[in-house]
Amino acid sequence: MDTFKLAGIDYAILLIYVGFVLGIGFALKRYMKTSADFLTSGRSIPAWVTGLAFLSANLGALELVGMTASGAKYGIATCHFYWVGAIPAMIFLAVFMMPFYYGSKARSVPEYLKMRFDERTRCLNSISFAVMTVFASAISMNALSKLLTNLMPLQGFVLPGIGITIGSYDIYLWICSIIVLAYVLKGGLTSAIYTEVLQFFMIVLGFAPIVYLGLRDVGGWDKLKGLLGQVADKAPALELNTHTFQPDAWTSAWTPLIAGPSHNPMGVDLFAMLFGLGFVLSFGYWCTNFLVVQRAMAAKNMSAARRTPLIAALPKMIFPVLVILPGMIAAGLALTGKDGYRLPPKPLHGAEYEKALPAVKAAASLDAKAAFDSISKATGVKMSPEKVAALVKAAPTLDEPGMKNQLQDAVVENDYDGVILSLVKKYCPPGLLGLALTGLLASFMSGMAGNVTAFNTVWTYDLYQAYIAPNKSDDHYAWMGRAITVVGILLSIVCAYLVSHWSNAMDIIQLVFGFVNAPLFATFLLGMFWKRTTSHGAFFGLLGGIGTSALFHSLSMSAGNVLGIKGGWLWAIMGKQLGDVPKCLSFDSDMAQNFWLASFAFIACFVITLVVSLATSRTKSDEELTGLVYSLTPKIVDHEDSWWLRPSVIGVLLLIGCVILNVVFW
Amino acid sequence: MGLDLRLPIGIYFTLLGIMLGAYGLITGSDAEMYRRSLNLNINLNWGGVLLVFGLAMLIPALIDRKKNAGK
Numbered sequence: 166m167d168t169f170k171l172a173g174i175d176y177a178i179l180l181i182y183v184g185f186v187l188g189i190g191f192a193l194k195r196y197m198k199t200s201a202d203f204l205t206s207g208r209s210i211p212a213w214v215t216g217l218a219f220l221s222a223n224l225g226a227l228e229l230v231g232m233t234a235s236g237a238k239y240g241i242a243t244c245h246f247y248w249v250g251a252i253p254a255m256i257f258l259a260v261f262m263m264p265f266y267y268g269s270k271a272r273s274v275p276e277y278l279k280m281r282f283d284e285r286t287r288c289l290n291s292i293s294f295a296v297m298t299v300f301a302s303a304i305s306m307n308a309l310s311k312l313l314t315n316l317m318p319l320q321g322f323v324l325p326g327i328g329i330t331i332g333s334y335d336i337y338l339w340i341c342s343i344i345v346l347a348y349v350l351k352g353g354l355t356s357a358i359y360t361e362v363l364q365f366f367m368i369v370l371g372f373a374p375i376v377y378l379g380l381r382d383v384g385g386w387d388k389l390k391g392l393l394g395q396v397a398d399k400a401p402a403l404e405l406n407t408h409t410f411q412p413d414a415w416t417s418a419w420t421p422l423i424a425g426p427s428h429n430p431m432g433v434d435l436f437a438m439l440f441g442l443g444f445v446l447s448f449g450y451w452c453t454n455f456l457v458v459q460r461a462m463a464a465k466n467m468s469a470a471r472r473t474p475l476i477a478a479l480p481k482m483i484f485p486v487l488v489i490l491p492g493m494i495a496a497g498l499a500l501t502g503k504d505g506y507r508l509p510p511k512p513l514h515g516a517e518y519e520k521a522l523p524a525v526k527a528a529a530s531l532d533a534k535a536a537f538d539s540i541s542k543a544t545g546v547k548m549s550p551e552k553v554a555a556l557v558k559a560a561p562t563l564d565e566p567g568m569k570n571q572l573q574d575a576v577v578e579n580d581y582d583g584v585i586l587s588l589v590k591k592y593c594p595p596g597l598l599g600l601a602l603t604g605l606l607a608s609f610m611s612g613m614a615g616n617v618t619a620f621n622t623v624w625t626y627d628l629y630q631a632y633i634a635p636n637k638s639d640d641h642y643a644w645m646g647r648a649i650t651v652v653g654i655l656l657s658i659v660c661a662y663l664v665s666h667w668s669n670a671m672d673i674i675q676l677v678f679g680f681v682n683a684p685l686f687a688t689f690l691l692g693m694f695w696k697r698t699t700s701h702g703a704f705f706g707l708l709g710g711i712g713t714s715a716l717f718h719s720l721s722m723s724a725g726n727v728l729g730i731k732g733g734w735l736w737a738i739m740g741k742q743l744g745d746v747p748k749c750l751s752f753d754s755d756m757a758q759n760f761w762l763a764s765f766a767f768i769a770c771f772v773i774t775l776v777v778s779l780a781t782s783r784t785k786s787d788e789e790l791t792g793l794v795y796s797l798t799p800k801i802v803d804h805e806d807s808w809w810l811r812p813s814v815i816g817v818l819l820l821i822g823c824v825i826l827n828v829v830f831w
Numbered sequence: 832m833g834l835d836l837r838l839p840i841g842i843y844f845t846l847l848g849i850m851l852g853a854y855g856l857i858t859g860s861d862a863e864m865y866r867r868s869l870n871l872n873i874n875l876n877w878g879g880v881l882l883v884f885g886l887a888m889l890i891p892a893l894i895d896r897k898k899n900a901g902k
Contacts, residue, residue: 174854178847185843192834214836359836366840370884374877378868594864596854596874600847 169316169590175599182603183344186363186610190348190356200643203353204622205272205463210355212469214362216476219460220484221361224368225305225612226605229488233588234581236485236492237499237508238405239430240393240415241830242422243492244485249443251481252823254451255474256816258461262452263812264801265693266462267470269792273462274455275627281692281793283700283784284631289707291627293681294455295620299653300678301456302616303660309609310338310661312586316602338661341606345613346654350647354463354622357614361460364607365480371604372487378592379494382503390416392497403499403508404547404579406430415493418830432724432753433760441760445767449686456619467801471812478819482826495584506591509583510576511546513569520544521572522565528557540572547578617653624649673730676718683763684710684770691774696794698774701781706774713769714762721750723758732758835896841889848882851875 197203235243271277275294279287314333321332348356383389394412401407414421414430421429422438451457451474461473498506513521524543528536533550536557541548552575560568589601625646634641688707691698719735722728728737733746752758791797808814855875858864865872 174850177850181843181846181850185839189834189839192839196834359834359839362836363840363843366844366884370844370877370881374868374873378871378873381869592868594858594867594873596851596858597868597877600851600877 169598169602170595171317171598171602172595174596175602178596178599178603179606182367182607186348186360186607187344189359189363190351193352193355193359196355197351197353197643200625200639200646201272202355203643203646204618204625205459206353206355206358209465210358210463210469212464212472212476214358215460215464215469215473217365217480218358218361219457219473220477220481221365221608221611222457222460222615224365224484224608225615226608227305227308227612229368229372229605229608230308230582230585232485232488233492233495233585236489237496237579237584238492238581240396240493240496241418241485241489242429242431243489244418244826244830245422245438245442247481247485248418248823248827249438250447251451252478252819253443254447255478255481256819257448258452258458259471259474259478259812260816261795262689262693263461263471263474264467264798265793265795266458267464267467268798268801271462272626273622274453274458275623277793278688278692278703279627279631281785281790282698282703285704286688286700286707287627287631289704290685291623293678295623295628297678297681298456298616298620298623299656300660300664302613302620302653302657303664305609305612305616306338306342306657307661307664309341309606310334311665312605312609313337313341316586334665338658341610342613342654342658345610345617346651349614349617349650349654353646354459354618357611357618358460358463360607360614361611364604364611367600367604367607369480369487371600372491374597375588375592375601376487376491376494379491379498379588382592383494383497383501389494389497392500393493396496396500399500400430403496404577405496415496416830418827420831426753426757431756433757437757437760437764441762441764445683445686445763446760448690449682449763449767453685453689454682455623456615459619459622472810472815475812475815475819479822482819482823491588492581492584495588504591506587508579508581509587510573511578511580512583513544513546513573513576517544517546518569518572522568525556525560525568525572529560544572544576546576548575549577613654613657617650617657620653621646621649624653676730679759679762680711680714680718680766683714683766687767687770687774691771691778692794694795695778696787696790696796697778697783699778699781699783700785702774702776702778705777706770709773710766710770714766717762717765718758720746721752721758721762722746723752723755726755731755835892837888837892838896841885841887841892843885844881845885845889848878848880848885850878851881852878854878 232243232246235246266274266277269277269280271280273291275287275291278290311334314337319333319336321330321336323330348360352359380386380389383392393415396403396405397410397412397414400409410430411421411424411428414428422431422433422435426432426434461470464470464473495508499508521540521543524540528540531539533554537548537550537553540553540557552571556568556571556575559571563571589598593601625642629645629649630637630642684707687710688703691706692703718732720733722733722736722743723731726732728734728741728743728746733743736746752761787797851874855872855878859872859875862870
């Protein structure tokens, strides 16, 4: 990745942002009196703020980077993560589930599970959630520190007395963590929510001009559609896929999907998309993940809490313009090669250069094929034979930086995560550059803050107060909330180092959480809408669902992967080869494998919970379940609102809008 | 919570708008610099957008603050 040349104005914009988030934290300090003020915002925030924070909590920088990457790789089908995989679930949360979360006075999602079922289910959910939030915040900070180190490398130094070398990565990691710690410690959850709203506007206002310039550059939407039609035809040449597609593969959301997995670049079938993503994963994430639900629970009243996901749904629906369209523009630009643009190649790092540079020098004495093979092997990525041959020829006249540049240019494998930055670099003069980079910095930092504030609440109320020190004073829990915030940040830093040094750690953690989260929505669905669901049913259903996830993953495989962490590890243990995996367990893409895994886990959890509940007797009476289960809770009458402000009416309008968008881009 | 979020957001974007707009004015003659943004003085234009947005947040917040202070 190339470094950016920042001007004084860019640094000024970055620094002013940091000053403002710290200022917000300090301004909120005087309102933090009880543990509830610090950990749950004392339920006092207006709906537009919680709504935008609800959206922002999910819109981390990794989402921004990832969605733009998918926009280039899969085109408009990426919008399914919004129109199928988010909007319906957000409306369901607002209309049907929020009354129980907010009305039950639970302070967290695990606490709701305790009220509805028992301690076992709460404990399972809180521990897995706490670990997940620490890792999620670590992943954010690791990515941010790597990004800043690549963009603006700092001079390292040796710590006097200890002799430990502190590099650019360490400096950025610690400074950014300390900034997040400072404002979360001062203003608690409110601080995190307020900065998430600021981040929302930063991202919108920082990236909108890039989309505008990109679209103008390719000649508008109609021209882009034409270009993407050619991209589909030349997908292998652009390294976007292994085969060609129909011209509408990048520009139609549904037609290629309905045609089957081999006709859409995602490699996904219709059932996996609708049931796996649209129902299980989407409802599981938006309706049960405390990180986002916590934002709605901080709202000032029931009406504001129910409006929170609905307020978030409107921008969410049109967000693909900001995060997916740039990826599509990049794919179109790469086809034309305008002004020398190409999708960024996979970056080569120190270790690869160390092996590859001697290979280039030694290649002069080899024939073309042997030279190409030896250099490709040294870099470990796919290279262009023509460019490698040119490099070998020019090598004696090149200095080391020149050779490195040419070697990097010869890499043909795309680095999709670099697409957004390649556009920032292409279109942003100083000034706008500072704005776009601040948007990225803001979303990484609020990603950490959001996870840390969810972590400290779950730790303090669901683990510490529940199992370690019950019946203490509120001051004690308020103190614990602050102390665990410091611990949470420190743990995130440790995990960031772990993730940066051992990338398998991240894959394994994400895998395990995939197993734990996939079945969770079945537990909530039955628990909230069927009063006969018992505590035994919920607990064993959840365990069965997790087991099913693990079993499915151990047996299934997706194209292009080797048996192991990405799936099929049971076959590997049994000494079988890739070819031994049955066809029904082989998928066209990782995505299809994940969607099917979630579907099986959900069904297993649903069926086991149902059967065990019927076989065991209820431990909670109807009175105890009032406010927690749909049929036992008085219906909310929104009489104080105008009819058009009622959640169900807004929900229907949003759904109609979503359907229209799907039809327009069918 | 007692802090009206429109205030810091309004101040922040008003400030950014003024900074970016002023930078656009100063550097407007640098054709080389703005070749990247397709020969458009994006700093000046977008600075204006940020300023309008900042003021749209700030002014109602200040009016409400004054109203509440009068009560």
